[in-house]
Amino acid sequence: MTERHRLRSLLTFVQLNGIIPIRTQPLFLLNLLASPLSFLFFIFIVSRGALIQYGVMGGMVLTMLSVGTGLQSDLTHYRHDLKFQDVVVASPVEAPIYVAGMALSELVYSLPAIAVFVLIFVAAGWATVTNVLVVAGVLVLVWAFACALAFTLATYFQDVRETFLFSPLISLGLTVIPPVYYPITYLPAWAQTAALFSPTTYAAELVQASVGLVALPFATEVRDWIVLVAFVVGLLLLAAVKARWQEP
């Protein structure tokens, strides 16, 4: 395949798994917004509005993580129920094109949900160049992490129902215990230690700091970026080793 063919192939995956499903069933978009907006509402009520800004930033992170959850289900469903992956394997499409195309398609699919949070972000007056760059960078890393996690887990799942079992556990480990929706100082000491094992802790700290919700020393900010990138690279390497294009 030439580069042009590869690009065409990649964009076709974006079209078939990202754009067409929105056209066919727009209600799916509400589904994607449901969790982050529910959290936002809950945080708003419980904190009497005091933590609404944390809720908005957390909603962005959660939406990007939801991309991974959706990808994990799609990959498992396409592989085992529809045998779509087998159709793709027996074609000129290379594994990295399929991986990138599917990951991008989920990103496109989540854009309307992201747009809602971006509107709130802009309306709140946080949209400076620096803030936008930091938040965009963090969200891209969270997306890459979520996709790598999805590709690794999808390798082990034999049925799409297994992904439904794992989703709440992933959500607990990545969005409930880690301080995505509140400051880390709200957590008891043991939970603060546990939260350090989740990349979303570092992502949340960075986006919260970017809009001035928490004050981070420069060294901590650098550490957060390094740890977040390390999580992404590590998981991508794991996915590359574990994910199988041809069955052994």
Added chain:
Amino acid sequence: MPEPALVASHLGKVYPTARGGKPALTDLSLEVPNGRVYGLIGRNGAGKTTFVRIAATQLAPTSGDLRVLGRDIRREMPEIRKRIACVPQESRPLYFLNTEEVVYLYLKMRGMDPVEARRRTRDAMEELSLTEYRKRLVARLSGGLRRRTLCAMVLASDAEVLFLDEPTTGLDPIARREVWEAVRRTIREHRTIVLTTHYLDEAEALSSRLALIERGELKLEGSPEELRARVRYPYRVLIQDPFPAADLAPYGRVTPVEGGHLVFAREADARELARVALERGARVSMGPVDLEDIFLEVVGRSIEEDGSSETEIET
């Protein structure tokens, strides 16, 4: 002489299990000629799908060699993948696409130019009588139309070797004939089709050569005529009136059927039996054995009998 499309030499596959592994293919050697339909027949679990999945580069073999279009299945997978297409067994199109999108996006996914992809999509939809359903969502199609859409998808491609694993399962007789016609047209384009099927009439109608696989082993291989020539009794005589079975036994193998007997015999014995039976006033029909008869003689069971429990693995 053109190079064969596929050459398998002592191909083997053992699926890993907790008890050390379950063989699905054993020492399978065969050649698939270029530009023809090659039929793989066998019961459920015989190993047909395992062979197709290995040849379509979806599954790694455990032992032996396989060359597709002259390329090694282990070392030259990317080269092979550029020239093949596959409809896997039990595959279904993505339910949120319409039928036209299934075909068109598959071609684009393979890197085809959009204008060419549109033209080929339109032609394939027409060939398989799918034009009236082109804007209908897959989710709203019958199982048969979904299978036909998948067939249109790979037949529209520019692949040189097509793997169709049970392509007409669930189709009504008319739709099956339309797929057959499309397959025949594809062959006229000098492409190769490897077809697995449960329908022996389909295998015989389409395939220039056939391989009969049972429990992962190749039992018989050749053209339908060659297969007939290799069985012990190449003719069948159906005697529909009561006739003493003891009188039939010397002519060949006797199988009781409703209202009479079926006798499998050599040509001379079959002619003699038919003559004797007609003289006695019995209703007689005689002809060469069909694939079902050959299958029964070689395997000892009907193709309808499920063999997957014997292999314990879906193959």
